[in-house]
Structures are given as C-alpha cells and as structure tokens.
Amino acid sequence: MSLTIRDVNHAVELSFSGDLNIYNIASIKEQVQKALEFATRVSLDLRDIEEMDTSGLQLLVALKKEMSARDIQLDVIHLGAAVTPIFSRCEFERSFGLTSYVR
Structure with a gap:
C-alpha cells in the first residue's frame, strides 16, 4: 500500500494505491492523521486500491466521522x-454524499 498526500493551502488529497487491509492499516492511519492535522478540506482518491478489507472500511468510516466532527468537508x-x-453493498454512496462518481 502506498499513500500519496498532496496539500495545497490545507486542502488535502489522499491517493491510496495497493491493498488497504489489516496488514498495513496502522501505518496508513498514522500517515493520514499527520496529514490531516491542519486540513480544511479532504479529498479521497480510491481508484488505485486493489483490495480493501473491513479494516480499510473502518478507516474510511472513522475518517468520515472525524471530518464531520471537525466540520471539514470530505x-x-x-x-x-x-x-x-463495497461502497454499493454498504450504501456508502449515500453516506459519503456520492450522487455520481468516476469509476
């Protein structure tokens, strides 16, 4: 798993590639938390994820909750x-505010 972080005036884009799973979630979570310390807006690019297990889902849900609590757009x-x-099965399109998206 690799995570590319772009920060332009505290608008942070997180681009994930590879597997987002229990084997790498701790290091990814740490990188994400550091990147979002001063974020005012966050964008997630999930197109290059090859596999995601429940740990990856938990990370996304926790990120959504944290950004909502901090009143930061995700x-x-x-x-x-x-x-x-996975997003379809879990109905994440609605909870993440996706009405249309690029596949």
Missing part, C-alpha cells in the same frame, strides 16, 4: 473497481 473524488462494489 469528498471522494474517484472510486476504483475494487472499491465500487
């Missing part, structure tokens, strides 16, 4: 083939 800007069916 956008999912891309979903990939591995993530789209």
Whole structure:
C-alpha cells in the first residue's frame, strides 16, 4: 500500500494505491492523521486500491466521522473497481454524499 498526500493551502488529497487491509492499516492511519492535522478540506482518491478489507472500511468510516466532527468537508473524488462494489453493498454512496462518481 502506498499513500500519496498532496496539500495545497490545507486542502488535502489522499491517493491510496495497493491493498488497504489489516496488514498495513496502522501505518496508513498514522500517515493520514499527520496529514490531516491542519486540513480544511479532504479529498479521497480510491481508484488505485486493489483490495480493501473491513479494516480499510473502518478507516474510511472513522475518517468520515472525524471530518464531520471537525466540520471539514470530505469528498471522494474517484472510486476504483475494487472499491465500487463495497461502497454499493454498504450504501456508502449515500453516506459519503456520492450522487455520481468516476469509476
């Protein structure tokens, strides 16, 4: 798993690639928390995730809750083939405010 972080004036884009699972979630979570310390807006690019287990889902839900509590906008800007069916099954399109998205 790799995580690319782009920060432009505290608008942070997190681009995930590879597997988001129990084996790497702790290090990814630490990187995400550091990146979001001063964020005013967050975008998630999930198109290059190859596999995501329940640990990855938990990270996304926790991130959504934290951003909501801090009144920070969270956008999912891309979903990939591995993530789209999971979002559909869990009805995350609605909870993440996705009415249309790029696959």
